[in-house]
């Protein structure tokens with residue numbers, strides 16, 4: 001039988017936007033001393049708009065940069081890809097056929113257009129391959145830059161902007177007021193991560209974390225003795241959600257994240273992590 005206090009608080013939680021998939025995790029919320037947040041789609045809206053398109057060669061005008069990038073991104077479901085394709089559609093840019101398309105997890109996409117090898121990639125990918133990033137390409141702010149390569153030569157760039165969720169500011173402050181460490185995990189570049197971290201006043205952040213490494217980060221924090229709640233929305237976050245002491249999925253996120261998590265934030269509001277901690281503690285106290 002389910003103790004009455006648990007039943008009541010589960011109902012209370014449901015009314016407050018918390019879907020409890022694992023009751024033990026819920027009751028353990030009082031032990032949380034670190035909340036780890038994914039950036040894109042969790043602390044930020046995860047909806048990218050195109051801010052600027054730039055060309056670095058006379059062989060391409062800006063529209064052609066957008067055209068090639070959007071053509072490559074058609075097959076990707078990444079929020080970055082959605083932003084680029086949407087811009088091409090708004091501008092009525094015709095999308096081209098892509099052969100041999102592949103996703104380079106956490107780095108970008110690759111494919112052939114008219115038999116030419118094209119890539120749309122992160123700044124981290126350029127660094128890894130010793131391709132120089134043009135001065136001032138990486139702008140300070142909530143921006144993510146995607147670089148277009150033709151036969152591994154840099155030809156252009158698209159700058160996208162995502163917005164920090166309004167309630168992220170409040171949740172960070174209130175968690176810290178409770179003495180809880182608030183850290184961020186992101187595949188995005190160091191500069192963007194640093195901006196978001198400073199904006200929100202995070203305890204710490206980890207940037208350019210590849211999809212396979214997110215779960216490892218959780219393990220590292222646990223090894224330091226922390227009781228870790230991980231909050232995320234993406235397919236990439238699922239292993240980390242599973243590894244965390246408490247896995248929390250954003251409701252608007254991917255099914256994989258929701259199916260892996262202990263708790264789902266139905267309203268997709270990071271602020272509801274606070275309710276989880278309050279209700280979870282309450283339930284535990286009443287059961288004693």
Ligand code: ADP
Pocket residue numbers: 038039040073076078080081105106107108109120121122123144145146185186187188189209210211234236
């Ligand atoms: P996160 O889920 O934290 O946003 P990802 O691991 O999905 O990070 O992606 C990390 C980085 O890889 C992105 O910030 C971006 O620079 C690059 N990237 C991922 N997918 C794409 C894509 N479809 N097109 C271009 N760049 C991409």
Ligand code: MG
Pocket residue numbers: 038039040041042046232233234
């Ligand atoms: Mg995300």
